[in-house]
Amino acid sequence: MLTEITTSRFNPQVDPGLHVWGWEIPVYLFLGGLVAGMMILTGYFLLTGRHRDPRSACHRLPGLGIALLSAGMLALFLDLEHKLFVWRLYTTFRLASPMSWGAWILLLVYPVLLASLLLGLPRTLGDRVPRLAGIARIAEELRERPGLVRAVAIAGMALGGLLGIYTGILLSALGARPLWNSALLGPLFLVSGLSSAAAFSHLVAREPEEQDFLARADNGFLIAELALLGLFFIGLLSSTRVHIEAADLLLGGPYTAVFWVFVVGLGAAVPLFLQVLAVRHRIHHSPVIPVLVIAGGIALRFVLVYAGQLSHWSPV
Amino acid sequence: MARFAMAIDTSRCVGCMDCVVACKTENGVPGGYCRDWITEEVRGAFPTLSLEIRSERCNHCDRPPCVACCPTGASHVEDFGHVVLVAHDLCIGCKACLASCPYDARFIHPEGYADKCTFCIHRVKEGKDPACVAVCPTHCMHFGDLDDPESEVSRLVASRHNHALLPEAGTGPRIFFLTSVI
Numbered sequence: 001m002l003t004e005i006t007t008s009r010f011n012p013q014v015d016p017g018l019h020v021w022g023w024e025i026p027v028y029l030f031l032g033g034l035v036a037g038m039m040i041l042t043g044y045f046l047l048t049g050r051h052r053d054p055r056s057a058c059h060r061l062p063g064l065g066i067a068l069l070s071a072g073m074l075a076l077f078l079d080l081e082h083k084l085f086v087w088r089l090y091t092t093f094r095l096a097s098p099m100s101w102g103a104w105i106l107l108l109v110y111p112v113l114l115a116s117l118l119l120g121l122p123r124t125l126g127d128r129v130p131r132l133a134g135i136a137r138i139a140e141e142l143r144e145r146p147g148l149v150r151a152v153a154i155a156g157m158a159l160g161g162l163l164g165i166y167t168g169i170l171l172s173a174l175g176a177r178p179l180w181n182s183a184l185l186g187p188l189f190l191v192s193g194l195s196s197a198a199a200f201s202h203l204v205a206r207e208p209e210e211q212d213f214l215a216r217a218d219n220g221f222l223i224a225e226l227a228l229l230g231l232f233f234i235g236l237l238s239s240t241r242v243h244i245e246a247a248d249l250l251l252g253g254p255y256t257a258v259f260w261v262f263v264v265g266l267g268a269a270v271p272l273f274l275q276v277l278a279v280r281h282r283i284h285h286s287p288v289i290p291v292l293v294i295a296g297g298i299a300l301r302f303v304l305v306y307a308g309q310l311s312h313w314s315p316v
Numbered sequence: 317m318a319r320f321a322m323a324i325d326t327s328r329c330v331g332c333m334d335c336v337v338a339c340k341t342e343n344g345v346p347g348g349y350c351r352d353w354i355t356e357e358v359r360g361a362f363p364t365l366s367l368e369i370r371s372e373r374c375n376h377c378d379r380p381p382c383v384a385c386c387p388t389g390a391s392h393v394e395d396f397g398h399v400v401l402v403a404h405d406l407c408i409g410c411k412a413c414l415a416s417c418p419y420d421a422r423f424i425h426p427e428g429y430a431d432k433c434t435f436c437i438h439r440v441k442e443g444k445d446p447a448c449v450a451v452c453p454t455h456c457m458h459f460g461d462l463d464d465p466e467s468e469v470s471r472l473v474a475s476r477h478n479h480a481l482l483p484e485a486g487t488g489p490r491i492f493f494l495t496s497v498i
Contacts, residue, residue: 001361008333009353009372011423013411018420020411081409082428088388088406099387099412175381176418176485240484313418313485 018177018309024079026301029167030196031072033189033297035065036167037197039109039160041217042116046153050210051119057205057214059120062113064204069113073106098173102166109159115152118142164190171308179246179304179311182235188228189301195221196297199271199290211285215275218293222272229264246311255307263303267296320397320435321462321490322449323472324371328456331356331369335448335457339373342436342447346426351433352448370493371448371457373433374421375481376400378488382413382422391430397461399437404429418485435459462490
């Protein structure tokens with residue numbers, strides 16, 4: 001039985017396969033997820049009192065988070081085709097649009113990151129830089145109010161969770177792309193963001209005890225990520241023809257090698273194995289492991305964004 | 317309120333592309349882009365093959381995913397005829413609507429906004445047919461109000477065997493292709 005379809009349509013970015021999102025969106029989704037994870041980790045550190053240790057990595061995370069999130073938003077801005085109209089995002093709120101939710105969540109994330117940044121400022125800042133004495137005083141007052149510290153921590157964790165899940169929902173809400181038609185993308189991107197954040201924090205941590213804690217946490221996140229990937233495939237493969245064809249893009253199709261080598265292998269399984277050895281003190285902690293995890297997080301977004309666009313309902 | 321739709325007789329369509337040229341001329345569609353296009357679908361096993369030629373465009377769906385995902389409200393359902401339109405000065409060019417359309421009916425205009433078929437709403441408001449319908453030399457295209465049981469479109473959809481594209485996507489497309497094969 002032959003079914004052959006030809007079309008006269010050849011619109012740029014749409015034909016022969018949809019490719020409307022280039023490097024900017026995977027980079028934005030990765031950085032958004034990474035910062036989401038950093039906010040959750042920072043919140044945890046604040047709740048458990050680790051912020052009282054001036055050498056804790058949690059003091060550096062909010063500042064780095066602001067820089068990384070701003071870089072991600074720059075990537076998002078570069079992707080827009082009608083850039084001068086970007087402000088239109090903030091003249092409305094569209095309940096059914098994950099992108100609208102994301103725009104407003106991002107706006108709420110910055111004040112919380114700034115508050116976390118204040119908490120982490122060195123106590124001697126005012127003496128060392130007299131111009132910043134006012135800011136140092138506000139930070140000191142903030143630190144002396146445990147209720148406020150707790151509120152900042154909880155707000156950071158809640159917004160981090162929302163931000164991390166949103167980066168996945170952004171894709172899964174687009175029903176025309178079967179590869180993305182999974183509610184698991186939200187949790188998957190959140191857990192991947194947490195894993196990347198733990199790896200990133202591991203790189204900036206100085207205390208061996210903290211490195212050990214972050215590596216243990218990352219092992220948990222990596223196991224959860226691999227489990228969610230397994231469930232993601234089960235969901236697609238037990239669904240309709242178009243979903244099975246979408247899964248085939250990663251199971252024998254053009255994105256198979258890059259997915260299994262760089263996302264599952266070098267990005268999760270290998271660092272998980274090495275990190276299990278590290279936390280059991282069979283090998284030393286090495287920056288190579290968190291770098292592999294971060295590269296795996298980036299690769300996951302690239303593969304899913306690129307392959308997802310190729311997946312389609314239409315037989316054309 | 318009207319709910320505009322099209323019924324296109326595939327047994328009459330010869331794929332001459334007059335509809336494509338008329339649309340580009342009427343709407344100033346830039347070179348290299350198209351709001352409507354011709355699709356040819358061959359099915360069967362030789363020698364019992366069948367050919368369906370379709371003039372395709374935005375389906376102006378009853379449940380348009382492009383409207384739901386739009387973060388600014390640029391993509392909207394116009395009150396007049398329930399036609400799906402894009403407000404150019406609200407569109408930020410995020411391309412979520414392109415990714416959300418199962419028909420890939422949209423594109424990014426060189427000026428940066430999302431663009432697609434409008435059912436020539438400016439002509440319809442003047443009481444005319446969309447340009448593609450008006451120029452069709454085989455009169456295979458019919459435009460009208462699906463909510464009016466007396467309209468030509470409603471009568472054709474009710475009386476002729478027809479199919480929409482990808483009904484399984486659940487968007488409620490309003491372009492109906494009339495066929496002679498049952």
